[in-house]
Amino acid sequence: MPNLIYILFRRLRSPLVLLILVYAISIIGFVLIPGVDDQGKPWQMSFFHAFYFVSFMGTTIGFGEIPYAFTDAQRYWTLITMYASVISWLYGIGVLLSVFQDPAFRQQMKTNSFNRRINNIRESFYIICGYGDTGSQLAHSLSDEGILSVIIDPDEQRINDLEVDDFRMPPVSLCADGSQSEILEMAGIKHPWCKGIITLANDDTANLTVAIVAQLLNKELRLIARAETPEAESNILSFGANEVINPFETFASRFALALKSPSLYSIYEWTTGKSGQTMKEPPKPNPGMWIISGFGRFGRSLYDHLEQDDVPLRVIVSDRKQKGIPSGSVIGAPTEATTLKKAGIEDAAGIIAGTDNDANNLSILMTSNELNPELFRVARQNADKNSHLFQSANLDMLMQRGSVISNTIFALIRTPMLGDFLRIVSRFKNDKANELVSRIIGAVQDDVPKLWELCVNKEDTPALFKVIKDQRVLVDDILRVEEWLNTSRSNEHIAALPLFLKRGKGNVLLPENNRIIREGDRFLMCGTHDAHESMLRVTKNINLLESVLLGERVASGWLWRKFTDKKRKVKCVDSDGYEETLIEKEIKK
C-alpha cells in the first residue's frame, strides 16, 4: 500500500506546488489591492476574506463579490486569477487521472489488492499456476466443491477471462509469472492455510521451475505438476513433487489397461473421472489389430504401452522423415481412404486418431467409420472449444487433454489418499480387480458413488476422536449409523465401503469391518452421497455416535444423562465383552 501513495505523490508534486502558488499569489493580490465597502469608504480585504473568495472562485462555485462589490482593480485581478486557478485545478486533476490510468500504477494496485486478499485468507486453498483449458476446468471443479484457489497466469487475457467467468467460490487471481519466487511467495506459498501448489503450464521448463521454487520455499507443501514428456516427468518428480501428471502417458496407460484389465480401467476411470458419474461398464473392444494415426507424443506413448501388452499395432505417419517410426508403418495422409485401406482398416479392431489437429482427427474417424462401421474409435481432442463436435461424433473413447489432467488433479486434491490407493490397486490381477469393482457396486448399488476421506482427529471428527479414547470403536460401528438416522429403513449399514486405510506408515486395503479405529487413522471411503452425509453427522455428533455404539438413544442433556447413567453402565459391560472377542479374532488373523 505505501508504494501507491509514494507513486501518487511523486507524480502529483508539480501540480500541487503549482496549485499552492496560484492560491498564494491570488490571495496576496486580493489582500493588497484596495477596495471600498458599501458606503464607499476605503476597505482592504483581510486574509480570511481573500482565502474565502479565492476558494470558491478557484473551484468555480462562484458565490459573487463578497463581502462588498469589487472595484475595477479587484475585478482585473479576479479575471487573471480565475483562469489561473481553473487551469491549475484542471492540470492537477488531469495528472491524477493519468496516474490512475497508468498501467504500472494499475498493476501495482492489483498486486496490492491481491496481497491483501491473500493475507486475509482463513481457509484452505490451493495455488494454481496456469489458467489454460486445464487450469480453468480445475478451478471450476474446485470452486464447485467449495475449495478456494489462487490463480497465477502471465497472460493478461486469460486473467480477464477468469474475472468474467462464473464461479461459486471466486478464485483470487493475479497476472504474473508463477516461476518467479517472489510471485509465488506473494501468492501464499508460505501461507499457513496453503495446502498445495499445482503447476499446469504448457511448457515443461516452466513447470519444472515452479516445482524447484516451491520445493525451496516450502518443503511441506503438496506439489502436483503437469509434464508433457517422460524426461520432464522424472525430473519434476526428483524435485519432490507428490504427483506428476503426463496427460499422454496417463491416457495411454489407461487405454492399455482398458484392453488388458477392464475392471481396473473402470476403477481408474471412476475414481479420477468427473464427480457425480455412475460407475460405467468398461468398454469392450474386439480383439485384433489397432491403427494409430499420428505419431507425436500421444501416438508414441500409446504405441509404447500397447506394444508392451503385445497388442498388434500399425502406425500411420504423414511425415516420412520423422524419427523412430516403427517398422511396418504406413506413410501417407491418415485422412484419406486409400491410406487407411493400405493400413488394413477393414480388418482392424479399432482406430486411434491422435494427431494434434482436431479437424484431422474427426476427419480420420469419419472416413474410417465409412470403411468399417464395426471399428472401435478413439480420438484425441486438443482444444477445449471443440467439445461439442467430438461429443456429437459419438465416439467410443475420447481423450481430452485438459480434462484428463484436471479431473485427475481434482480427485487427488479432494482425496489425497487416492494416489496411494491407485498405486496399490494398479498391481492387482484381473480377478482381484473384478472383486473390488463388484464390492464397490454392491455397496452403493445403483446410486452415484462418491469418494471421501475420513480422518480420525480432533478437527475433522471431534465426536469419534473423543469416544475412541474411552472405548473401542470398530469400523462396523460407524457404518451402522443408518438405523439410527432413519428407523424406517430396513438395511442396517449405510451404503459405504472403506476402500483403504492409512495408519502411520502402514497401508491396509479394504479394511475389515471389525477393525478397531485408532487415533490418526485415515480412511478412504466410497459410498453414496447420503452415506457420506450420515457419516459426517455421526463422527461429529457425540450424542448420535454414543447412541449408535450403545444401540439406544442417549440423552443429550446433562441432567437426563445423570438419570440414565446407571442403565448405561450395565449395557457397557455387555458391549465390552462383545468387542473383546472381536479383538481376539483380529489378533489371530
Next chain:
Amino acid sequence: MNSEKVIFAFFIVLALTLNFGFFIGGMDNVEHHNIYELYAALVISLISTVLKVGDRTHLGAVFLATSLVADLQLIAAAIVWGMTEHVVGEALGGHSLATVVSLSGGALLANIISVVLLVSETIAVRR
C-alpha cells in the same frame, strides 16, 4: 550541483527564516508580528511539505513528519488569528496574540529540526 537539491534546500531554509521572522518580537506587542510574514511562512511551509512527500528513505520520512508538524502549527495560528478578528470580532492582542505567536514558535522548532536534518545529510554526503 543538483537543481532539485537547490530548490529543496531553498524552501526548507526559507520556511525556517520566515517563521523565525514572524516569531521574533514581544509576545504582547502586535506591532512586532507581521501578518504577511505569517502568511508567507505558511505558504512556503506547505510547498516544502509537497516537495518532501514521495521520498521513500527514512530521512525523507522524518523530513515529511517535521514539515507536517510545522504546517499544522502554522495553520492553527492562522485559524486563531482569523477567528479572533472575524468570528469573535476583536482586534488581535493579549491572550490571542500570545497563542498565535507561541503556535508559530512551535512551528519554528519543527523547522529548525528540518534544517538540522538537511545540514547533517549534506555533511554525510561529504562533497
